Amino acid sequence: MYLGMYSFRGDPAELLAGHDRLLALLPQGQLDLHLCVQTKDGIAVLDTCPDREIFDRFSGSRAFQELVASAGLPRPEIQHVGDVKSYVLPVERTA
Template sequence: MYLGMYSFRGDPAELLAGHDRMLALLPAGQLELHLCLQTEDGIAVLDTCPNREVFDRFSSGQGFRELVAAAGLPRPEVQHLGEITSYVLPPGVAA
């Protein structure tokens, strides 16, 4: 599993609302591990894909650009974080 980060700069309250709109546009069950956090200058979204190739294709694709625009979000800065080698979830939570 590959982890990437999208940094959206701007008013955090507006960006968080846009992130909620973006999630509402996605089919249920599409995301495996997805985190959104408020930063000093906006929000950061950490998102997983099966591998880097899929992340590259998705993050640079027209579909992603259209999704971001439909949610009213600015174009993000995309950062490659790397392959996830392990993670721990609370008991009873499945990934």
């Protein structure tokens, strides 16, 4: 699994609303590990793909640019973070 980061600069409140619109445009279950973090100058979205090649293909695609524009987000700065070696998610507990 490969982790990349999209940095969107601008008003965090507007960018967070755009991120919500972007998520609403995606088919249910398409994302494996996806985080959105408010930063001092906007938001950072950390997103995984099966590998770097797929991340590069997706992040450089016209479809991605159109998705971002449809959500009302500016063009992001794209950064390569690296291969995910491990992660921990909480176990869901039932009452």
